[in-house]
Amino acid sequence: MNQETIARIRAYAESCREEQRELLRQLGRIPAPSHQEDRRAAFCLDWLKRQGAEDVTIDPAKNVICALGCDEKKDLVVFAAHTDIVFPDQEELPMEEREGRLYAPGIGDDTANLVNLLLAARYLIRNRPNLGCGVLIVANSCEEGLGNLKGTRALFDAYGSRIRAYCSLDMHMPFCCRSAVGSYRYKITCRTEGGHSYADFGKPSAIRLLCGLADALYRIDPPPATSYNIGRIEGGTTVNSIAQQAYMLYEFRSESQDALAWMEYAFRDTLSRWEGLGGSFEVELLGVRPGSGAVDPAALDRLSRCTGEVVRTFSGQEPEWSAASTDSNIPLSLGIPANTVGTVRGALCHTRQEWVELDSLPEGLCIALGLVLELGGLFGS
Numbered sequence: 001m002n003q004e005t006i007a008r009i010r011a012y013a014e015s016c017r018e019e020q021r022e023l024l025r026q027l028g029r030i031p032a033p034s035h036q037e038d039r040r041a042a043f044c045l046d047w048l049k050r051q052g053a054e055d056v057t058i059d060p061a062k063n064v065i066c067a068l069g070c071d072e073k074k075d076l077v078v079f080a081a082h083t084d085i086v087f088p089d090q091e092e093l094p095m096e097e098r099e100g101r102l103y104a105p106g107i108g109d110d111t112a113n114l115v116n117l118l119l120a121a122r123y124l125i126r127n128r129p130n131l132g133c134g135v136l137i138v139a140n141s142c143e144e145g146l147g148n149l150k151g152t153r154a155l156f157d158a159y160g161s162r163i164r165a166y167c168s169l170d171m172h173m174p175f176c177c178r179s180a181v182g183s184y185r186y187k188i189t190c191r192t193e194g195g196h197s198y199a200d201f202g203k204p205s206a207i208r209l210l211c212g213l214a215d216a217l218y219r220i221d222p223p224p225a226t227s228y229n230i231g232r233i234e235g236g237t238t239v240n241s242i243a244q245q246a247y248m249l250y251e252f253r254s255e256s257q258d259a260l261a262w263m264e265y266a267f268r269d270t271l272s273r274w275e276g277l278g279g280s281f282e283v284e285l286l287g288v289r290p291g292s293g294a295v296d297p298a299a300l301d302r303l304s305r306c307t308g309e310v311v312r313t314f315s316g317q318e319p320e321w322s323a324a325s326t327d328s329n330i331p332l333s334l335g336i337p338a339n340t341v342g343t344v345r346g347a348l349c350h351t352r353q354e355w356v357e358l359d360s361l362p363e364g365l366c367i368a369l370g371l372v373l374e375l376g377g378l379f380g381s
Contacts, residue, residue: 034147061154070134082143108346113169132380148287175342182291194244204278290333314366
């Protein structure tokens with residue numbers, strides 16, 4: 001990246017400083033549970049149109065897609081950030097600002113990165129640099145939890161054969177990802193006859209059996225670089241009833257497809273030992289996030305070297321490469337080079353106390369715009 005381009009990017013980011021903060025405050029208050037991102041999608045669509053975008057739509061998966069220079073013959077490079085957050089709120093999200101930090105559920109994951117993507121898109125809309133390829137700016141749905149990457153799956157169903165590279169903005173600087181962590185997610189329901197807590201004392205309880213299974217699952221010794229988690233348990237009716245039904249949400253993750261297969265076997269084997277103890281178990285597969293597929297190593301290295309240079313230039317830090325479960329799982333599973341990059345500083349993701357450093361926003365915008373200009377040029381040449 002030449003010094004003139006670096007200076008131009010920094011000047012643009014500085015000119016956006018106050019607007020960037022206000023955009024984050026506005027967008028960060030809008031609730032957006034997975035599958036229910038309609039209000040954020042509408043906000044992004046309207047904002048992009050007001051910046052001069054001529055080809056911007058919301059697809060059936062609730063992705064906001066802004067196409068720039070995408071005639072039918074051009075290859076495409078995608079830049080994305082997800083609109084959904086992990087919390088189920090339907091009312092305006094709480095927000096607090098103090099000591100240079102903005103606190104709100106989902107404010108860093110992924111709202112601040114989405115703001116940086118939108119402002120980078122505006123630079124392209126107004127300046128129309130010739131990148132040699134078409135660019136899709138995508139505010140995508142359903143990255144979190146049981147969203148199961150629905151938005152990105154739909155994007156690749158529609159454009160996959162034309163997409164040469166993909167970059168999502170997610171997490172914190174200087175996080176970078178080029179390897180997909182796959183996962184399996186289940187809902188496990190236990191049912192029993194139940195009864196009265198006194199008169200029928202001793203009858204099998206769905207809660208007791210489910211808790212026993214949960215304890216057994218937590219005793220599994222996983223392969224290296226493999227994790228598992230029970231994220232939710234719910235069941236029963238009243239304090240004086242033996243529970244007739246209870247369920248839990250369970251997942252395991254790994255970079256290794258072999259490790260995922262081993263965990264699937266260990267899960268089924270553990271479950272089998274709790275069958276026939278007075279209750280029945282029903283297992284529902286809620287989602288599978290694919291791991292990395294047969295990506296051309298040279299193309300992935302080319303993308304990642306360019307990403308690393310941009311992050312290094314504007315953050316002053318070495319990129320921290322780590323495998324993760326992000327929207328990049330979909331292109332990587334399809335053999336398409338992809339990176340996920342953090343463009344904000346903050347902490348406490350997936351908690352209601354999540355925060356971002358407001359002063360990091362221009363720095364993050366520099367990374368976002370630098371990636372758009374450099375990767376667009378790299379894969380358009």
